[in-house]
Amino acid sequence: MASDSIALDHNGHEPSYLEYEGKHKGLLGWILSTDHKRIGILYLISILSFFAVGVTLGFLIRLELLTPQGTIVGPQAYNEFFTLHGVIMIFIVVIPVIPAVFGNFFLPIMLGAKDVAFPRLNLLTWYLYIIGGTLVLLSLILPGGAADTGWTFYVPYSVRTGTNMIFTLTAVFILGFSSILTGLNFLTTIHRIRAPQMGWFKMPLFAWSLYATSWIQVIVTPIVGITLLMVIVERVFHVGIFDPSLGGDPLLFQHMFWMYSHPAVYIIIVPAMGVISEVIPVFSHRTIFGYKFIAYSSLAIALFGSLVWAHHMFATGMSDTAEFVFSLLTFVVAIPSAIKVFNWTATLYKGSIELEAPLLYALAFIFLFSIGGLTGIIQGALNVDIYLTDTYFIVGHIHYVVFGGTGMGLFAALHYWLPKMFGRMYNKKVARVAFWFVFVGFNVLYFPFFILGWMGMPRRSYHYLPQFQTYHVISTVGSWILVIGLVLMLGNLLRSLINGKKITERNIWGGETLEWTVETPPTFENFENIPDVINGPYEYKQNEPATIEEEVK
Amino acid sequence: MSTQAVHVEAHEHRDDIRSRMGMWLFLFSELLLFGGLFLMYSVYRFMHQHDFSIASKEMNTFFGTMNTVILLTSSLTMALSITAIKRGSRKLSIFFQLVTILFGITFMVNKFIEWSAEFRKGNFPGSAILLNKPPGQILYFGLYYSMVGLHGIHVLVGMGLIAFMTRLTIKGIINKDDYVKLETAGLYWHLVDIIWIFLFPLFYLIT
Amino acid sequence: MEKNKAHEEHGYGMYILVWLALVTLTGLTATVAGINFGKLSIAVALLIAVIKSYLVLTEFMHLKSEQKSFKVFVFVALLFICISFTLLFTDYSFYVR
Numbered sequence: 001m002a003s004d005s006i007a008l009d010h011n012g013h014e015p016s017y018l019e020y021e022g023k024h025k026g027l028l029g030w031i032l033s034t035d036h037k038r039i040g041i042l043y044l045i046s047i048l049s050f051f052a053v054g055v056t057l058g059f060l061i062r063l064e065l066l067t068p069q070g071t072i073v074g075p076q077a078y079n080e081f082f083t084l085h086g087v088i089m090i091f092i093v094v095i096p097v098i099p100a101v102f103g104n105f106f107l108p109i110m111l112g113a114k115d116v117a118f119p120r121l122n123l124l125t126w127y128l129y130i131i132g133g134t135l136v137l138l139s140l141i142l143p144g145g146a147a148d149t150g151w152t153f154y155v156p157y158s159v160r161t162g163t164n165m166i167f168t169l170t171a172v173f174i175l176g177f178s179s180i181l182t183g184l185n186f187l188t189t190i191h192r193i194r195a196p197q198m199g200w201f202k203m204p205l206f207a208w209s210l211y212a213t214s215w216i217q218v219i220v221t222p223i224v225g226i227t228l229l230m231v232i233v234e235r236v237f238h239v240g241i242f243d244p245s246l247g248g249d250p251l252l253f254q255h256m257f258w259m260y261s262h263p264a265v266y267i268i269i270v271p272a273m274g275v276i277s278e279v280i281p282v283f284s285h286r287t288i289f290g291y292k293f294i295a296y297s298s299l300a301i302a303l304f305g306s307l308v309w310a311h312h313m314f315a316t317g318m319s320d321t322a323e324f325v326f327s328l329l330t331f332v333v334a335i336p337s338a339i340k341v342f343n344w345t346a347t348l349y350k351g352s353i354e355l356e357a358p359l360l361y362a363l364a365f366i367f368l369f370s371i372g373g374l375t376g377i378i379q380g381a382l383n384v385d386i387y388l389t390d391t392y393f394i395v396g397h398i399h400y401v402v403f404g405g406t407g408m409g410l411f412a413a414l415h416y417w418l419p420k421m422f423g424r425m426y427n428k429k430v431a432r433v434a435f436w437f438v439f440v441g442f443n444v445l446y447f448p449f450f451i452l453g454w455m456g457m458p459r460r461s462y463h464y465l466p467q468f469q470t471y472h473v474i475s476t477v478g479s480w481i482l483v484i485g486l487v488l489m490l491g492n493l494l495r496s497l498i499n500g501k502k503i504t505e506r507n508i509w510g511g512e513t514l515e516w517t518v519e520t521p522p523t524f525e526n527f528e529n530i531p532d533v534i535n536g537p538y539e540y541k542q543n544e545p546a547t548i549e550e551e552v553k
Numbered sequence: 554m555s556t557q558a559v560h561v562e563a564h565e566h567r568d569d570i571r572s573r574m575g576m577w578l579f580l581f582s583e584l585l586l587f588g589g590l591f592l593m594y595s596v597y598r599f600m601h602q603h604d605f606s607i608a609s610k611e612m613n614t615f616f617g618t619m620n621t622v623i624l625l626t627s628s629l630t631m632a633l634s635i636t637a638i639k640r641g642s643r644k645l646s647i648f649f650q651l652v653t654i655l656f657g658i659t660f661m662v663n664k665f666i667e668w669s670a671e672f673r674k675g676n677f678p679g680s681a682i683l684l685n686k687p688p689g690q691i692l693y694f695g696l697y698y699s700m701v702g703l704h705g706i707h708v709l710v711g712m713g714l715i716a717f718m719t720r721l722t723i724k725g726i727i728n729k730d731d732y733v734k735l736e737t738a739g740l741y742w743h744l745v746d747i748i749w750i751f752l753f754p755l756f757y758l759i760t
Numbered sequence: 761m762e763k764n765k766a767h768e769e770h771g772y773g774m775y776i777l778v779w780l781a782l783v784t785l786t787g788l789t790a791t792v793a794g795i796n797f798g799k800l801s802i803a804v805a806l807l808i809a810v811i812k813s814y815l816v817l818t819e820f821m822h823l824k825s826e827q828k829s830f831k832v833f834v835f836v837a838l839l840f841i842c843i844s845f846t847l848l849f850t851d852y853s854f855y856v857r
Binding site for chain 3: 191215219220223251255259306307309310318319320321322325326
């Protein structure tokens with residue numbers, strides 16, 4: 001149903017969303033557009049820019065740790081670096097990235113809709129995001145210095161430190177608000193504007209993962225919002241809430257903080273799991289194994305993930321009862337993640353596997369996320385954690401889960417969907433080479449963390465004992481390899497957008513979800529007619545011979 | 554009404570259920586925002602039962618009860634304004650909306666009088682008098698000002714929202730057939746009421 | 761457009777009855793607060809607050825006549841608060857700080 005208001009181009013085609021001209025032209029046509037696809041691209045550009053800042057900070061941290069004493073910066077700058085690295089990477093990059101970029105762009109298309117439920121609200125979330133991100137960067141530039149508390153903002157230090165804490169705390173509050181509104185928008189979209197025949201169990205697994213994620217966003221984000229707001233209020237007005245000198249209990253802050261920040265791990269990882277669930281069946285040309293198990297396990301993760309927050313606090317002097325309960329629940333939360341890993345490997349089994357870049361990253365996801373998950377279980381065990389708390393072991397764990405998980409999920413998504421979004425294909429060979437740099441660099445960088453942690457190297461430490469230096473040097477060299485890989489990968493993708501091979505073919509990889517039935521790049525209204533959804537999202541069996549034939553050609 | 558019909562309609566026409574669903578989801582995050590504060594309150598009250606009881610004696614129960622009745626009545630007028638617009642009585646609806654705003658203003662004035670009295674007694678954050686009290690009482694007032702203050706901000710936002718709806722009603726954009734905007738504003742206002750329903754006994758009625 | 765009006769007609773009279781009940785409960789809770797039930801007094805105060813909120817939710821906010829999914833939503837949100845409360849108190853009920 002092409003609406004009358006859309007001008008057709010000289011070939012009589014509906015223009016793609018990239019060329020479409022609405023009320024505003026040029027840059028305004030982008031930053032005032034309520035089109036879910038354009039908002040997705042806005043998010044993509046801004047998030048990747050912040051990612052570059054985060055990577056630079058991480059690179060500098062590693063450079064500093066090359067020698068046991070000071071190398072390039074002083075201790076205060078070092079504290080600010082690791083705090084900002086954490087804040088940017090967690091709150092500005094990995095929490096929003098997959099929902100805000102690929103969720104925005106593909107969720108409505110996957111459901112057979114023309115846009116999300118509240119397009120204007122969707123644009124508002126981007127503005128909130130930009131305000132939040134800018135505040136964090138401002139805290140770095142303005143006198144007073146950036147926050148130096150670590151990304152966890154533990155009180156009483158965060159109440160008393162003289163740095164620009166208020167900027168950072170306000171930023172996280174605003175980013176949380178943006179995240180809530182995105183979640184709310186997706187939930188309503190999924191409930192209300194699916195295509196008529198798109199039943200719940202015909203939804204792609206990516207949509208399911210976004211559904212679970214959105215629930216976590218809407219329910220738990222306000223908790224951290226209010227907690228950080230209280231720290232601001234405490235700093236500014238000396239209202240007694242957490243500071244022990246005003247009667248407060250600092251451990252309550254930790255409870256409240258992790259009540260959000262643990263589920264936030266699942267806000268980070270579940271959308272990436274959704275991406276993997278899309279990529280694996282497409283590149284192994286098989287129906288996904290255990291569709292319903294994967295769908296329900298997303299919901300189970302959302303539920304159980306909210307029950308385990310205090311396992312971050314085993315060494316703080318909580319009651320023994322709490323330590324026992326939270327340790328037990330922590331083991332339970334591993335089950336739904338494991339279900340997914342089993343289903344993905346079962347899907348790959350006997351599939352006709354095509355080792356393109358998206359699948360390589362997906363396999364890296366499974367491998368690295370499994371290491372991250374298993375080291376998580378080690379620390380979920382109470383007695384081991386007492387020994388390992390606040391060592392490099394936990395730093396290794398978080399990087400394997402967050403970067404090895406969501407980072408690889410993001411790279412898989414970029415290689416999988418970017419050609420569809422822009423109608424240009426990247427150099428596949430360079431993409432594969434870049435993958436190996438990223439993968440090797442990643443492991444050389446982060447695996448020594450586990451050994452260092454086991455040896456007792458404390459996290460966030462500026463100086464360290466000389467016996468740790470060998471591993472620190474290996475790790476720093478790893479960071480160089482990783483950065484080379486990232487530059488190669490992103491450079492390859494960026495170059496493809498400018499002069500990559502043009503593609504107009506709708507189904508680039510042989511996927512069965514709805515985004516592969518629309519034009520490349522999609523038109524402004526996505527669909528000419530509301531699509532018929534007859535098959536489930538991953539029914540490869542009947543198409544398998546045809547697909548393979550195409551590949552041979 | 555088959556679900557299919559709803560979905561088809563959602564693509565091409567107005568979908569009021571969608572708007573209400575969005576608002577309800579937003580209300581949940583509001584609820585959890587206050588939920589976080591209620592959790593902090595429960596912990597500190599548990600730790601300092603005696604101090605909380607003493608500190609709450611400073612509160613004026615009469616003002617608290619008055620404000621509760623005012624807010625409940627404003628909820629009533631809000632609900633009535635929606636029934637009025639549904640039945641096509643635009644003027645009556647506008648009247649009820651204005652009365653709701655008026656109740657909101659009265660609530661805020663009462664709050665102002667109450668807080669001024671506390672400030673005169675020296676029970677304000679950071680004051681030497683308050684800091685010399687036991688930890689539990691400092692926390693009581695910390696929570697009191699944060700929770701009631703945040704609630705007050707919500708009352709102000711709600712009033713602004715209703716005022717905007719009144720404007721739309723006068724313009725005829727909200728009318729007998731399309732009143733979902735007024736309904737969602739009403740949902741927000743009722744939530745503000747519900748939060749007060751809990752704040753009232755927790756701060757004013759501790760024995 | 762009938763579909764959009766998912767809920768049935770709510771009359772003026774019904775609302776006024778609900779309001780009367782709410783005001784009576786407020787009076788009750790303020791009066792009862794004077795009597796010392798010991799440990800039970802907070803339970804009584806909260807019980808009355810829950811009844812009042814239930815009335816506002818179902819009648820004023822029309823939850824009663826909304827789609828089933830809305831009711832599930834409310835349940836999920838309340839469940840989360842209850843679970844968090846319970847787990848938080850696995851620490852605070854037994855703490856020795």
